[in-house]
Each structure stands twice: as C-alpha cells, then as structure tokens.
Amino acid sequence: MNAIDRFVAKRAVRQGRTLIVGSKIHEGTDKPDRRKLFDSAVGVDMEEGHGVDRVLDLEEALPGDIGQFAHVECTSVLEHSRRPWLMAANIERLMREDATILLLVPWVWRVHFYPGDFYRFTPMAIEFLFSGVVWDDPKYIVEDEIVDKPPNLRANGIRWMARSELIMFGRKCSSTS
Secondary structure, three states: OOHHHHHHHOOOOOOOOEEEEOOOOOOOOOOOOHHHHOOOEEEEEOOOOOOOOEEOOOOOOOOOOOOOEEEEEEEOOHHHOOOHHHHHHHHHHHEEEEEEEEEEEEEEOOOOOOOOOOOOOOHHHHHHHOOOEEEOOOEEEEOOEEEOOOOEEEEOOEEEEOOEEEEEEEEEOOOOO
16 A cells, blocks of 8 residues: 555545546556546546546636536646646535545645646645635645654755655535635
C-alpha cells in the first residue's frame, strides 16, 4: 500500500459518487487509475485520454449535467491550474453537503509540465482556496512516508528540503460555505 492509500485508510471517505480530478493517465508515468477504487467514479481532465470519462476545464463554468459528488480526489493537479482559485471554487460547487475531499499538491518538487506547472501551495493557501472545507491536520509525503513536515537535509554544506508533497483531507461544511 502506498503512502496515499495509507493516508486515506485512516479517514472516513464519504461513499457514493466520486469525482477524480485530473484523471488522465499520461504515458510513461506510474500514476494509477484511481477511478478503479470506487464503485461510481467519474474521471475528468481537460484533455482526452486513458482514464478520462469527461473532458472538462474546471477553471470554466460548470455544465448543468455534471451533478454533485460525495467524494472528490484532486491529486497532483492544482499546481497545473493557471487560475487555481476558480478551480477550487468549482470543485467546492461539485461537492455535496458533507462530501469529503483528498487533495495532494507538490511542496518541494521539480517543474513538471502537464501542460504547465504554475504553483506550490502551503496548507494555509489550501484552506484559503477551499474556504467551504474543514481540513484535517495536513501531512507531507516524503519518500513514500507520511510525515508532519519535510526534513531539512544537508549535503556539501548546503541545506535543502526533501522532495515532498502536501496531502490533506477535508469535509465540506454548510457553516463554512
């Protein structure tokens, strides 16, 4: 079981219709098709491809027929959005009351274009972008381990941070939306 699955296993994921944001499986990557983990999942991406059920740009107005979801997964996608505040608002609109969300974003990571790589986010930034979501204690994934914060490392007298991803889990609440 990888770090994402270990992290999710300790949370109460809302069962029901699930939205997988950024579901395209790019050639040459080891990205799993997370739609397979759910009975009723819809994979959306702004490009057609393997793993995509519906082409949708979440920075734009939502189509009327998309509906709402009990759970959303947005893993390694938000940094590719040119306007993440619009994407975050639309993701919240797609969440039913009390829906859960798994969010994963790079913290310390190389630039990686799919099609662009624009941002890195702190937990405070995620809380600001998703103001209708109450978040659990944020964690980081470093070398497939879940940690409270990425370690500072030293090599040849230079301090640097380990490659890491911020992982957060939250629930949409009516008192905040």
